[in-house]
Amino acid sequence: RVALPPGQSELALLFGGPHTSHRFFVDGVERGRLGVVSARPDEAEMELRHRVYAFEDPGAELEFLVQVANFEFRSGGLKRIWYLGLPESVQAGHGKALLREGLVLSVGVVIGFFYLLLFAFGPSERARSYFGMACLVAGLRVIPASISGLGDLIAPTMSFELQVRVEYLGNALAFLAAAGYARTKVAGVAPPRLLWGLQLVALALAAILLVAPMDLI
Numbered sequence: 001r002v003a004l005p006p007g008q009s010e011l012a013l014l015f016g017g018p019h020t021s022h023r024f025f026v027d028g029v030e031r032g033r034l035g036v037v038s039a040r041p042d043e044a045e046m047e048l049r050h051r052v053y054a055f056e057d058p059g060a061e062l063e064f065l066v067q068v069a070n071f072e073f074r075s076g077g078l079k080r081i082w083y084l085g086l087p088e089s090v091q092a093g094h095g096k097a098l099l100r101e102g103l104v105l106s107v108g109v110v111i112g113f114f115y116l117l118l119f120a121f122g123p124s125e126r127a128r129s130y131f132g133m134a135c136l137v138a139g140l141r142v143i144p145a146s147i148s149g150l151g152d153l154i155a156p157t158m159s160f161e162l163q164v165r166v167e168y169l170g171n172a173l174a175f176l177a178a179a180g181y182a183r184t185k186v187a188g189v190a191p192p193r194l195l196w197g198l199q200l201v202a203l204a205l206a207a208i209l210l211v212a213p214m215d216l217i
Contacts, residue, residue, distance in 0.1 A: 001061055001062070001063045001064075002061065002062045002063075002064065002084065003060065003061050004058055004059070004060055004061060004062065006060070008058055009056065009057060010054065010055065010056050010057075010058075010086070010087055011054070011055045011058050011062075011084060011085065011086065011087070012052055012053065012054050012055070012084075012085065012086070012087040012090040012091070013052070013053045013055070013082060013083070013084045013090070014050070014051075014052050014082060014083040014084075014090050014093075014094060015034070015050060015051040015052070015053070015082060020034075020035070020046055020068055020069065020070035021033075021034055021035025021036055021037050021044055021045060021046045021047060021068075021069045021070070022034050022035070022037060022066050022067060022068050022069070023037045023066070023067040024051075024053065024064070024065075024066055025064070025065040025066070025067075026053075026055065026062060026063070026064060026065075027062065027063050028063070028065075031053055032051055032053055034047045034049060034051060035047040035069075036069075037067050037068070037069040038069055039069070041071040044069040044070075044071055046069075046070070046071075046072050046160055049149075049152055050148075050149040050152065052090065052091075052094075054087060072160055072161075072214065081147075094148060094149075097147055097148035098148040098149065098150055100148070101142045101146055101147070101148050101150045102150060104138065104139060104142050105139045105140070105142045105143070105150070106139070107135075107139065108135045108136060108137075108138045108139020108140065108142075109135075109136060109139040109140065111132070111135040111139075112132045112133065112134075112135035112136025112137075112138075112139060113132070113136065114132070115128045115129070115131050115132030115135065116128070116129060116132035116133070116136070117132075118132075119132060126180070126184045127180075127181055127184040127185035129180075130177045130178075130180035130181040130184060130185075131177070131181055131185075133173065133176075133177040133180075134174055134177035134178060134181065137170045137173045137174045137177065138174065140170065141166075141167060141170035141171075141174070143155055143158075143166075144158065144162075144163040144164070144166040144167040144170070145167045145170075151163070161214055164214070164217055165209055165210065165217065168209050168217060169206055169209045169210070172202050172203075172205040172206040172209060173202070173206060175198070175202045175205075176199050176202035176203060176206070179195045179198040179199045179202065180195070180199055182195055183195035183196065183199075
């Protein structure tokens with residue numbers, strides 16, 4: 001139950017990438033759904049899309065009820081933050097998140113390709129390849145890990161399984177790039193053998209993420 005200040009004529013609620021299927025009720029009346037909710041795993045269907053619900057003349061209190069079915073993501077539950085407020089405030093916040101993630105994507109991709117291009121013309125500077133890889137991964141990782149819905153716009157057909165695998169694969173590759181950069185550029189930060197070992201661990205994790213069953217990821 002959400003108590004509201006007096007005089008609220010219109011509100012909006014943003015469901016931010018819930019990683020699950022759900023049915024949404026307000027004051028006992030169904031107002032929306034995402035995917036198919038069921039108590040049986042073979043009948044439930046999950047979607048990853050964002051939703052914005054509007055309420056007119058909400059009164060002094062709103063009672064929310066959400067039915068959740070999540071059999072494909074082992075941590076379960078509604079994964080992202082929900083925002084309730086004036087429609088213009090919700091839209092403004094969503095727009096800022098979209099702009100922020102768009103900038104991270106654009107800057108990461110541009111800088112990443114730039115340093116990889118520099119490495120192509122000067123292969124002896126191996127640190128450039130690792131720095132370029134780190135920037136590229138940081139930028140592209142926004143697509144599967146988007147909170148604003150940017151991933152829905154860029155890759156609307158990306159499946160849940162692919163989204164999870166790509167996001168975690170990005171984590172492993174970023175770790176690989178960071179260890180490689182430290183080994184080739186920042187001498188003395190750690191023993192070279194230790195950094196080599198960390199890179200091998202990152203490569204092993206990346207390989208596992210490509211083939212491991214979803215219930216282990």
